[in-house]
Amino acid sequence: xxxxxxxxxxxxxxxxxxxxxxxxxxxxxxxxxxxxxxxxxxxxxxxxxxxxxxxxxxxxxxxxxxxxxxxxxxxxxxxxxxxxxxxxxxxxxxxxxxxxxxxxxxxxxxxxxxxxxxxxxxxxxxxxxxxxxxxxxxxxxxxxxxxxxxxxxxxxxxxxxxxxxxxxxxxxxxxxxxxxxxxxxxxxxxxxxxxxxxxxxxxxxxxxxxxxxxxxxxxxxxxxxxxxxxxxxxxxxxxxxxxxxxxxxxxxxxxxxxxxxxxxxxxxxxxxxxxxxxxxxxxxxxxxxxxxxxxxxxxxxxxxxxxxxxxxxxxxxxxxxxxxxxxxxxxxxxxxxxxxxxxxxxxxx
Amino acid sequence: xxxxxxxxxxxxxxxxxxxxxxxxxxxxxxxxxxxxxxxxxxxxxxxxxxxxxxxxxxxxxxxxxxxxxxxxxxxxxxxxxxxxxxxxxxxxxxxxxxxxxxxxxxxxxxxxxxxxxxxxxxxxxxxxxxxxxxxxxxxxxxxxxxxxxxxxxxxxxxxxxxxxxxxxxxxxxxxxxxxxxxxxxxxxxxxxxxxxxxxxxxxxxxxxxxxxxxxxxxxxxxxxxxxxxxxxxxxxxxxxxxxxxxxxxxxxxxxxxxxxxxxxxxxxxxxxxxxxxxxxxxxxxxxxxxxxxxxxxxxxxxxxxxxxxxxxxxxxxxxxxxxxxxxxxxxxxxxxxxxxxxxxxxxxxxxxxxxxxxxxxxxxxxxxxxxxxxxxxxxxxxxxxxxxxxxxxxxxxxxxxxxxxxxxxxxxxxxxxxxxxxxxxxxxxxxxxxxxxxxxxxxxxxxxxxxxxxxxxxxxxxxxxxxxxx
Numbered sequence: 001x002x003x004x005x006x007x008x009x010x011x012x013x014x015x016x017x018x019x020x021x022x023x024x025x026x027x028x029x030x031x032x033x034x035x036x037x038x039x040x041x042x043x044x045x046x047x048x049x050x051x052x053x054x055x056x057x058x059x060x061x062x063x064x065x066x067x068x069x070x071x072x073x074x075x076x077x078x079x080x081x082x083x084x085x086x087x088x089x090x091x092x093x094x095x096x097x098x099x100x101x102x103x104x105x106x107x108x109x110x111x112x113x114x115x116x117x118x119x120x121x122x123x124x125x126x127x128x129x130x131x132x133x134x135x136x137x138x139x140x141x142x143x144x145x146x147x148x149x150x151x152x153x154x155x156x157x158x159x160x161x162x163x164x165x166x167x168x169x170x171x172x173x174x175x176x177x178x179x180x181x182x183x184x185x186x187x188x189x190x191x192x193x194x195x196x197x198x199x200x201x202x203x204x205x206x207x208x209x210x211x212x213x214x215x216x217x218x219x220x221x222x223x224x225x226x227x228x229x230x231x232x233x234x235x236x237x238x239x240x241x242x243x244x245x246x247x248x249x250x251x252x253x254x255x256x257x258x259x260x261x262x263x264x265x266x267x268x269x270x271x272x273x274x275x276x277x278x279x280x281x282x283x284x285x286x287x288x289x290x291x292x293x294x295x296x297x298x299x300x301x302x303x304x305x306x307x308x309x310x311x312x313x314x315x316x317x318x319x320x321x322x323x324x325x326x327x328x329x330x331x332x333x334x335x336x337x338x339x340x341x342x343x344x345x346x347x348x349x
Numbered sequence: 350x351x352x353x354x355x356x357x358x359x360x361x362x363x364x365x366x367x368x369x370x371x372x373x374x375x376x377x378x379x380x381x382x383x384x385x386x387x388x389x390x391x392x393x394x395x396x397x398x399x400x401x402x403x404x405x406x407x408x409x410x411x412x413x414x415x416x417x418x419x420x421x422x423x424x425x426x427x428x429x430x431x432x433x434x435x436x437x438x439x440x441x442x443x444x445x446x447x448x449x450x451x452x453x454x455x456x457x458x459x460x461x462x463x464x465x466x467x468x469x470x471x472x473x474x475x476x477x478x479x480x481x482x483x484x485x486x487x488x489x490x491x492x493x494x495x496x497x498x499x500x501x502x503x504x505x506x507x508x509x510x511x512x513x514x515x516x517x518x519x520x521x522x523x524x525x526x527x528x529x530x531x532x533x534x535x536x537x538x539x540x541x542x543x544x545x546x547x548x549x550x551x552x553x554x555x556x557x558x559x560x561x562x563x564x565x566x567x568x569x570x571x572x573x574x575x576x577x578x579x580x581x582x583x584x585x586x587x588x589x590x591x592x593x594x595x596x597x598x599x600x601x602x603x604x605x606x607x608x609x610x611x612x613x614x615x616x617x618x619x620x621x622x623x624x625x626x627x628x629x630x631x632x633x634x635x636x637x638x639x640x641x642x643x644x645x646x647x648x649x650x651x652x653x654x655x656x657x658x659x660x661x662x663x664x665x666x667x668x669x670x671x672x673x674x675x676x677x678x679x680x681x682x683x684x685x686x687x688x689x690x691x692x693x694x695x696x697x698x699x700x701x702x703x704x705x706x707x708x709x710x711x712x713x714x715x716x717x718x719x720x721x722x723x724x725x726x727x728x729x730x731x732x733x734x735x736x737x738x739x740x741x742x743x744x745x746x747x748x749x750x751x752x753x754x755x756x757x758x759x760x761x762x763x764x765x766x767x768x769x770x771x772x773x774x775x776x777x778x779x780x781x782x783x784x785x786x787x788x789x790x791x792x793x794x795x796x797x798x799x800x801x802x803x804x805x806x807x808x809x810x811x812x813x814x815x816x817x818x819x
Contacts, residue, residue: 011420012419012420013420013745014418015418015420017713017715017745017747019747230751244761246736261748261750261753262751264718264721264750264751264752265750266750266751267749268746269745269746269747269748270744270745270746270757271744272742272759273742274731274741274759274761276733276740276741276761277736277738279733279734279735279738279762281762282762283759283760283761284759284760285742285759285760286757287746287756287757287758288755288756288757289746289748289753289755290751290753290754291753291754
């Protein structure tokens with residue numbers, strides 16, 4: 001399969017480490033499925049991504065553009081719940097789509113992306129731009145099931161005006177290769193953006209996660225938090241950047257990357273960048289990596305649990321707060337998916 | 350709503366004793382630029398063995414082949430065609446300060462080196478431009494078998510010790526400026542501490558670059574044998590000129606089984622200096638490497654002390670502070686590679702930026718697949734004193750096995766207003782309050798230094814605050 005460089009770090013570092021970007025498989029979606037929307041009345045055909053939409057790479061942006069394209073407009077002050085179900089089967093194992101979401105002044109959109117497949121190989125490429133006007137609220141939940149043979153690339157960019165708030169919560173359980181590229185611009189005063197990602201990766205899964213939020217507006221707030229477990233020979237790369245631009249006085253941003261490694265063959269790479277040209281800000285980063293604390297496992301086993309049950313409880317306790325941030329319709333399936341993954345040898349369901 | 354605080358303007362100030370320029374006098378100066386003839390001439394001037402000339406020429410070829418890393422700060426004003434790579438001062442090496450020419454002796458007197466030697470050092474080396482002009486070590490050290498000599502003497506008198514180690518840890522292909530170093534290196538220090546010897550007082554090498562438009566390329570090699578202990582202090586400064594100066598030294602440190610080496614640096618190059626220095630340590634079983642690093646000077650710095658924890662239960666600590674003022678771009682940090690089992694690392698980095706200066710922390714911790722049992726903590730704190738400046742944190746953490754325990758935290762922000770107001774309510778001016786809080790911020794680093802050097806570091810911080818306007 002063709003290889004493509006993705007998720008380039010905005011401030012590169014030593015080349016010999018080979019972590020400035022990732023070279024991962026790429027293919028064009030050949031037989032794409034169609035998304036089924038819970039309410040299509042908000043959709044109009046065609047979508048023009050903003051010029052500065054970067055995507056994971058130009059090729060992945062083109063891959064997304066090769067499929068369906070819609071603009072979704074949520075009128076001012078309306079509250080809308082939308083769900084997109086994308087079911088890929090043997091006849092249509094791929095997906096390609098480009099979307100522009102415009103959440104107008106004071107409107108609120110709760111959006112659910114539900115991805116399902118039957119384990120067959122395939123390619124999914126999604127590009128979505130979210131434009132939030134003043135006071136708009138956006139909550140996006142995404143989860144997938146049965147995509148173990150897929151190459152997944154989710155690309156998004158969000159721009160928030162004054163008082164707007166965007167929350168993205170995604171659960172990555174399947175996908176042979178998962179590429180996430182998320183870009184945010186907090187432009188208006190008091191704009192807020194949260195990125196929450198949870199994962200349970202096993203087998204030879206590769207997760208390549210990229211988050212980059214620019215603070216330009218005053219008193220803006222960002223939070224990037226990614227938690228999960230790696231087993232088998234799984235590899236996770238976390239590239240996260242919070243950039244406090246000059247003038248974003250009073251801004252606060254934090255980023256966290258917490259990984260439990262359940263197998264000596266796992267690989268865990270973390271690049272949490274904090275960039276700053278404004279003094280009146282507060283930026284924080286915290287991360288931890290390592291095995292499950294043996295003392296905790298021993299304690300739980302002394303209470304009658306098996307080693308596997310104890311291990312599962314510890315991992316669940318790490319990611320449960322993020323599962324709870326998902327749309328309610330997805331939570332049970334995600335929790336069941338995490339459990340199935342942890343119960344399987346090497347993390348392979 | 351966040352209250353906008355009135356900004357202080359902090360002026361650049363004269364750097365007092367460090368900026369005093371001596372008349373530019375030399376016994377020999379190589380042609381400016383970097384050619385094969387220049388490299389051959391440096392080697393001939395030093396009457397070197399053939400193997401060293403061959404190494405120089407191979408490094409020159411490599412320098413021409415390697416590119417400048419794309420992530421590096423802009424060094425386009427550094428024109429190698431105008432850098433004097435070798436300037437030999439008008440004196441040979443002395444063992445008594447009073448035997449040095451008056452201007453050179455006065456320079457080191459101003460910097461307090463002879464005084465420090467009397468009070469608290471077991472040995473001193475002083476380099477002026479391209480050559481070491483003073484070297485002395487206490488007799489007691491020599492009786493214990495400690496070797497502390499200038500590097501050229503080591504090449505000639507201890508080839509059996511130098512040859513196996515020289516260029517082994519920092520190879521010429523490590524990066525472009527490492528290749529440059531090996532092509533034109535001159536001066537530096539060699540330290541050998543025999544098995545089990547505890548060098549109780551520090552050894553110090555001080556590097557002074559006086560000639561405008563010159564480069565300094567000293568090589569430091571320290572071997573601390575099994576169970577031995579040593580503290581080495583490196584100091585450097587230069588007067589300010591309107592042309593670029595270059596420092597591309599190399600420091601290779603070998604910490605054998607159960608040995609401990611502390612390497613302390615107070616870097617205070619002038620603000621026309623490009624400081625592209627390279628430092629690397631190899632630590633064997635149960636060995637312990639401690640870096641204490643203060644980066645205050647230079648126009649542009651790229652400095653990332655690198656520790657290879659090759660041995661089981663080997664460990665390292667890095668404690669560093671970077672203070673970037675007007676016109677400075679200081680890209681500093683640390684590298685740790687864990688290879689042995691049950692290694693331990695601790696990185697504690699602080700930076701302060703003001704007046705348009707840029708302080709960048711760049712680091713990597715790589716825990717390899719066989720480095721089971723590795724434990725570590727990384728902490729980076731950045732203080733922004735105004736919004737003309739820049740402060741970035743670029744860590745890279747690569748973990749290739751599960752049996753590890755690593756935590757990392759980073760913070761960025763300004764001095765808490767309530768702390769300033771509290772001190773002002775106690776009668777301090779805003780500048781005094783800020784200076785006090787910055788000294789407090791830097792305290793973990795100053796505590797890791799010997800008293801005389803902690804005093805120097807605090808003086809440097811004070812210098813940066815002099816002339817401030819509220």
